[in-house]
Amino acid sequence: xxxxxxxxxxxxxxxxxxxxxxxxSKIAIGGGVLQFDLEKVGLxxxxxxxxxxxxxxxxxxQIIVLVIDEAxxxxxxxxxxxxxxxLKAARDELNSSKHxxxxxxxxxxxxxxxxxxxxxxxxxxxxxxxxNFPTLPKDFAAWFCxxxxxxxxxxxxxxxxxxxxxxxxxxLLNAAADQLRFEFDIDAEEGxxxxxxxxxxxxxxxxxxxxxxxxxxxxxxxxxxxxxxxxKQDYAPFEAxxxxxxxxxxxxxxxxxxxxxxxxxxxxxxxLALQDKKLIWRAARGVYAIEEQSVIDLLAADGLLNGLA
Numbered sequence: 201x202x203x204x205x206x207x208x209x210x211x212x213x214x215x216x217x218x219x220x221x222x223x224x225s226k227i228a229i230g231g232g233v234l235q236f237d238l239e240k241v242g243l244x245x246x247x248x249x250x251x252x253x254x255x256x257x258x259x260x261x262q263i264i265v266l267v268i269d270e271a272x273x274x275x276x277x278x279x280x281x282x283x284x285x286x287l288k289a290a291r292d293e294l295n296s297s298k299h300x301x302x303x304x305x306x307x308x309x310x311x312x313x314x315x316x317x318x319x320x321x322x323x324x325x326x327x328x329x330x331x332n333f334p335t336l337p338k339d340f341a342a343w344f345c346x347x348x349x350x351x352x353x354x355x356x357x358x359x360x361x362x363x364x365x366x367x368x369x370x371x372l373l374n375a376a377a378d379q380l381r382f383e384f385d386i387d388a389e390e391g392x393x394x395x396x397x398x399x400x401x402x403x404x405x406x407x408x409x410x411x412x413x414x415x416x417x418x419x420x421x422x423x424x425x426x427x428x429x430x431x432k433q434d435y436a437p438f439e440a441x442x443x444x445x446x447x448x449x450x451x452x453x454x455x456x457x458x459x460x461x462x463x464x465x466x467x468x469x470x471x472l473a474l475q476d477k478k479l480i481w482r483a484a485r486g487v488y489a490i491e492e493q494s495v496i497d498l499l500a501a502d503g504l505l506n507g508l509a
Contacts, residue, residue, distance in 0.1 A: 242419045249283075250290040253302060257294050263301040264294065271306035272313035275483035284317070284324035295345045312432055312489045313481060319433065322485070344370075348377050351384045352391030362399045367494060372402050378455075410498055412479060422459050424447035425479060427489060429496045431509035437471060437488060438464055445508055452507060 257264055266287070274280030286491040287304055294302035306325070311332070341360035348354065359373065363459035366372040376398035380391065417425065427445045428435045436442055443462055451461050471488060474480040481491045490496050499505050 231253075248287040250293050252291045253275075253294055254299060257299045260476055263303060265303045265305065265414075267305045267307065270309065271317060272308045272310065272483075273321075274464055275313075275316055275485070275486065275487075276481075281324070281485075288324040307454075308495060310481075310489065310491075313483075315433055316483055316487055316489070333423065334361075336370070344373060348373075349384075350377055350380060350391065350395075352386060352388045355392060356394065358392060362396055366399055366403045367497070372406075373398055375402055388469060400492050407498060408492075410495055411494075411502075413479060414495070414498070418470075419450055419453060419455050420446070420462065420466065421470050421473055422461075424467065425474060425490075425495075426499060426504050428480065429490050429499050430505040435488060437467055443467075449508055 253264060261375065274284050289305055291302045293299065303324070306314065306317055311330075313411075315330060317323055318325045318330060338356075338360050341363060342356040343356040345356050345359055363370075363373060376395055379398050380386070380394055383391075384395075386394065414425065416424070423446045425438075426449050427442060428437075430441070431445070446462050446467070447460075450462075471480065471482070475482055479491055479495060481489050483489075496505075
């Protein structure tokens with residue numbers, strides 16, 4: 201809402217139109233002071249989101265593009281879900297022939313979470329198209345080497361290999377570079393070697409933090425996490441087939457399933473515990489997903505998802 205209000209504030213004609221629609225007969229615009237309160241715009245306010253965006257569209261006479269980063273977080277609250285439906289209503293109105301169009305682009309760092317925005321009929325953007333952002337191409341490694349400004353030169357091919365080992369996370373390359381930025385007496389070969397060591401050490405440290413969190417789980421918590429990671433979007437926590445997978449996961453861990461009680465109250469408690477540990481994420485309507493893709497990658501790398509899909 202803040203971004204929409206900022207766009208409205210830049211258009212005096214829109215402010216005038218919206219103010220009059222709320223019953224104000226006098227509107228003072230000048231000296232940097234707007235007598236119309238933009239907080240009136242939005243859910244449950246005097247001016248609906250659709251009215252505000254229609255006024256902005258008619259004033260600007262061009263397509264409005266609204267980009268929502270990490271849009272999946274809207275699913276965690278009833279207010280967020282209501283905002284999505286308000287945006288859908290605004291999109292439907294602005295895309296009619298009377299106005300100039302609205303495009304809503306939702307991005308997110310977790311595909312499974314983002315897919316929940318459009319995977320069922322009770323979602324505002326049901327069946328909306330979904331595209332994968334590609335990972336950075338190999339050209340990124342050459343660009344990084346040219347811009348990193350280290351006392352020594354890096355090799356693009358080596359950096360590209362390290363980038364893959366780091367899970368294609370640029371922040372790890374930058375962190376490794378920061379460790380060596382002021383070592384002016386290091387030669388080129390030693391610098392490349394040290395850089396590779398730093399990237400691998402940082403990657404391993406991040407992985408170990410997550411592995412420690414996973415290993416600290418109780419057997420049933422571990423089983424539920426593994427089953428959720430294996431089933432991905434098909435995960436339904438209380439279905440009979442899922443419960444059978446929990447039991448199988450426990451047995452694969454070398455624990456007799458009879459020693460572990462698997463029932464609905466127990467699974468509910470496990471899901472709450474995994475949320476508290478920031479390993480899983482829950483949408484407002486009771487749909488669950490793994491918090492970070494890297495957790496799934498680690499479980500898969502350790503062979504802990506085999507036989508559970």
